[in-house]
Amino acid sequence: MYKAKVNVTLRPSILDPKGKAAHHALQNLGLNDVQQVRIGKFIELDVNADSKEAATKVVESACAQLLANEVMEDYEISFED
Amino acid sequence: MATFGVIVFPGSNCDHDAYHAMKNIMNSKVKFLWHKDTDLSGINFLIVPGGFSYGDYLRSGAIARFSPIMQEVVKFAEKGGPVLGICNGFQILLEAGLIPGAMMHNQDLRFVCKNVSIRCETTDSLFTNTLTKGQVFDIPVSHGEGNYHINESGLKSLQDQDQILFRYSDADGNLTEESNFNGSIDHIAGITNDGRNVLGMMPHPERAMEKLLGSDDGKIIFDSILNSLSVA
Numbered sequence: 001m002y003k004a005k006v007n008v009t010l011r012p013s014i015l016d017p018k019g020k021a022a023h024h025a026l027q028n029l030g031l032n033d034v035q036q037v038r039i040g041k042f043i044e045l046d047v048n049a050d051s052k053e054a055a056t057k058v059v060e061s062a063c064a065q066l067l068a069n070e071v072m073e074d075y076e077i078s079f080e081d
Numbered sequence: 082m083a084t085f086g087v088i089v090f091p092g093s094n095c096d097h098d099a100y101h102a103m104k105n106i107m108n109s110k111v112k113f114l115w116h117k118d119t120d121l122s123g124i125n126f127l128i129v130p131g132g133f134s135y136g137d138y139l140r141s142g143a144i145a146r147f148s149p150i151m152q153e154v155v156k157f158a159e160k161g162g163p164v165l166g167i168c169n170g171f172q173i174l175l176e177a178g179l180i181p182g183a184m185m186h187n188q189d190l191r192f193v194c195k196n197v198s199i200r201c202e203t204t205d206s207l208f209t210n211t212l213t214k215g216q217v218f219d220i221p222v223s224h225g226e227g228n229y230h231i232n233e234s235g236l237k238s239l240q241d242q243d244q245i246l247f248r249y250s251d252a253d254g255n256l257t258e259e260s261n262f263n264g265s266i267d268h269i270a271g272i273t274n275d276g277r278n279v280l281g282m283m284p285h286p287e288r289a290m291e292k293l294l295g296s297d298d299g300k301i302i303f304d305s306i307l308n309s310l311s312v313a
Contacts, residue, residue, distance in 0.1 A: 017187070069140055069183050071232075
């Protein structure tokens with residue numbers, strides 16, 4: 001069993017209104033050192049596979065088909081050791 | 082006489098409005114199609130209605146796109162069958178890849194529910210062929226994620242191929258910044274695919290069918306559709 005972690009983030013070129021709103025709230029809290037906020041999604045998947053390579057393929061397919069919308073989002077896959 | 086099919090997902094909430102509009106206002110034959118149905122025989126026109134299919138989990142339309150009926154909708158559309166996706170229906174068609182682009186949260190993060198003016202940009206479609214270019218009409222919007230996005234080359238291709246059917250404008254047809262309340266790229270309110278048989282639009286024509294309820298401007302789109310189906 002492999003535990004995959006997927007981070008889905010809006011592409012850098014895309015304005016992130018939720019991140020902007022959170023940034024604004026942080027400024028209201030006085031945390032003025034925060035320069036930018038981008039909000040994404042974190043997804044964990046438990047994958048049955050014989051190798052990490054095979055698990056990666058499964059997760060990549062999941063990301064490309066469903067978990068991320070590649071028109072506006074990027075994704076990054078990592079595994080818990 | 083053409084038969085319309087209105088798809089019902091768990092979480093659809095404009096399915097009955099669409100059904101009522103077609104049956105009682107447009108006097109057409111109409112059938113509900115459950116998301117687990119796979120039989121579209123006898124259906125001439127599909128409506129993918131608004132709502133919050135599957136609770137908008139993950140992204141609006143992302144889960145609905147994989148429901149059994151959507152596989153048939155894609156086949157229907159690829160064979161040239163006419164499909165109208167309204168609001169969440171538009172989002173589902175985008176996720177299904179029938180129309181290019183994606184929806185983001187409205188730029189001010191607010192859910193907006195109000196009547197807006199939209200301008201007809203082309204009459205070269207089965208959805209707009211009885212309208213006039215530049216015609217402005219008022220129908221409601223009701224969405225939190227209607228901020229249409231597409232990359233630069235995609236936008237250029239939409240413009241070059243005359244695929245933008247509706248833009249948000251003011252009541253006089255001017256594309257003011259204020260009229261583009263959700264931040265959509267190029268004021269886009271509705272676009273068609275390159276085959277021109279699929280329309281996705283955020284405003285709700287099916288909610289503007291009776292003067293008694295505020296506006297019947299939505300009827301002009303269904304008049305155009307019925308006109309196209311009768312000559313086809």
